[in-house]
Amino acid sequence: MTAQRPVEILGIGMTTAVGLTAPTTAAAVRAGVSLSRETSVLDRRFKPIVMTTVPEADLPGLSPALHATLGLTARQMRMLRLGGPALRESVAGVDRVDRIPVLLAVPEPYPGRPAVVGPGFLQQLAVQAEVPFHLERSRIFPQGRAAGFAALHEAIERLASGSDVYVIVGGIDSHLDLHLLAALDLEGRLRAERVFDGFIPGEGAAFLLLSSAGKAEHLGRSPSARIDGAASAEEPGHRYSEEFYRGDGLDLAFRRLFASTAGAVQTVYAGLNGESFNAKEWGVAYIRHRERFAEGATIEHPVDCLGDTGAALGPMLVGLAAVGINRGYRRAPCLVWCSSDCGGRGAAMVSGAQGREVR
Structure with missing residues (x-):
């Protein structure tokens, strides 16, 4: 890609x-x-x-x-x-x-x-x-x-x-x-x-x-951050499907995103909501792409504070990552991902504006 x-x-x-x-x-x-x-x-x-x-x-x-x-x-x-x-x-x-x-x-x-x-x-x-x-x-x-x-x-x-x-x-x-x-x-x-x-x-x-x-x-504005790429995929074995659940959807979303972006992930804003179902596929996707994660990469899961905000969660996590990078308390590049109840899986990479990442 x-x-x-x-x-x-x-x-x-x-x-x-x-x-x-x-x-x-x-x-x-x-x-x-x-x-x-x-x-x-x-x-x-x-x-x-x-x-x-x-x-x-x-x-x-x-x-x-x-x-x-x-x-x-x-x-x-x-x-x-x-x-x-x-x-x-x-x-x-x-x-x-x-x-x-x-x-x-x-x-x-x-x-x-x-x-x-x-x-x-x-x-x-x-x-x-x-x-x-x-x-x-x-x-x-x-x-x-x-x-x-x-x-x-x-x-x-x-x-x-x-x-x-x-x-x-x-x-x-x-x-x-x-x-x-x-x-x-x-x-x-x-x-x-x-x-x-x-x-x-x-x-x-x-x-x-x-x-x-x-x-x-x-x-008349200054950018707060940049989005280096975004990718989507479908999980055949989602929660309401009869297909076998292997976590391939999030893996594919990561693969597509990593193929079009560079840099080792320093921070992850995860769409984990407390259910083990999506935690399992996060584990699968992370293991399959662990070479793209920096040693000591941090994982943030704002749902602990916000509750599960559903369809608002993706843009919300991207916005929170952008604010954190812009204000210097989150390291970039930052991987953001979410999984839907049905087949949808998605991810994006957020970095500092004009190439000024926090490391």
Whole structure:
């Protein structure tokens, strides 16, 4: 695979349970702050489900222009309220946002259930955020945790070809959905008193304003970091498949990424959420590519603080890595990866802006 042309991160926006902006979220994660707590939602044993959610008082209300929207579900409304502030933060002070498309990672449908959001969600997000981005060139990626890496790969291709000068890549998700929580509870996947191989559901949104090298000055900005490449793959033996699970999907995503990027990985931002299922494939992928990891490479797993933020996790981890590299407390290059519940697997490499890595 030929090397991808690096792209620069010009803006980062986040809404999480531990911070309502990218800087506050990064500081809280660095400090190990966690706001997991019992909710009013009960599991099948009539025990409160522990979640990591954004306090209701910290979220804006739904835009009045969307109140009459037919078919808007509670989960979609929650996602819009999470996404609006994060999208605004990522493009604050940018003129002519109407020329910039959004490539948005959203939840994958639970097996046997309909899609969580439709194409109209992008228009609703623009209304909620009051950010009139380029709708016609925007696109939704409904593949869950790994969706952000597919979006990043397309953004890199668009910027390299010149079809777009700037691209926004983002992700939004929320597990605060009664039907979803009930299904996960029945599978024994929610962390609880007697469930140790489970995860703590979370929610959040993250957006990255990207450009090809040398375009930052046109927006009056300095890049905080760069993305050297992104790759996606499919795992045949995923959680809901009847195929044998060998961890080949994440291995292939790493192989594709490493074929187009250079340098020994100094830091890993892992999409581990507390479940052993994806921890096993991380072990497989690491062993198969251990020559690409520097001795003493560190592993960060922010889900410990954020909860599992689903489709928002990929862009969120890339943003956290960028902040850490830019501020000098994380070493570059940094490998970021996530695995979806179904087949999606993805990875990206983040380095210091203009080649100034922290070592």
